[in-house]
Structure formats: structure tokens, C-alpha cells
Amino acid sequence: MKFEILPHPPYSPDLAPSDFHLFPKLKTFLAGKRYQTNEEAIEAVNEYFCELEESHFRVGIEKLEKRWIKCIELRGDYVEK
Numbered sequence: 001m002k003f004e005i006l007p008h009p010p011y012s013p014d015l016a017p018s019d020f021h022l023f024p025k026l027k028t029f030l031a032g033k034r035y036q037t038n039e040e041a042i043e044a045v046n047e048y049f050c051e052l053e054e055s056h057f058r059v060g061i062e063k064l065e066k067r068w069i070k071c072i073e074l075r076g077d078y079v080e081k
Contacts, residue, residue, distance in 0.1 A: 001061070021060035 029048050035041040 001058070003061070003065075021063060 026045065026048060030044070033044070035044065
């Protein structure tokens with residue numbers, strides 16, 4: 001995909017694709033569901049990710065670039081959306 005690696009803090013919730021792209025949709029998928037064991041929950045999460053299109057992950061990486069720019073423009077202030 002020919003991305004250039006850019007410097008950023010070791011961790012920022014604004015720049016972690018899992019926090020702004022993957023987990024919100026996973027939370028929606030899991031909402032209201034109950035599992036009897038940890039293994040059942042893990043299996044459900046694994047199935048969820050396996051069923052996602054490859055483009056879903058690509059879009060998350062593409063959104064990361066836009067969020068990175070926004071974070072830089074805001075000088076590190078929290079980037080809500």
C-alpha cells in the first residue's frame with residue numbers, strides 16, 4: 001500500500017485504528033448478546049473479524065492518515081471524530 005511511516009506518540013487513542021475503527025463496530029455486533037464461557041465470546045469475536053471484507057481493514061488504515069493530519073493540526077488535542 002506504499003504508506004510512509006510517520007512519527008507519533010507511542011500510544012494515542014486518536015491514532016489507534018482499533019479504538020476508532022474496529023472496536024466501535026465490534027461493540028455494536030456484541031451488544032445485547034450473552035455468552036456462557038470466555039471461549040464462546042472469543043469464538044464470536046473471531047467469527048466477526050473473519051467475516052469482515054478485506055476492504056474494511058484498508059478503510060481503517062486510510063482513515064488513520066486523515067486522523068493523523070487532524071491530530072497534528074489540533075496540536076495533540078483530542079480528536080473526537
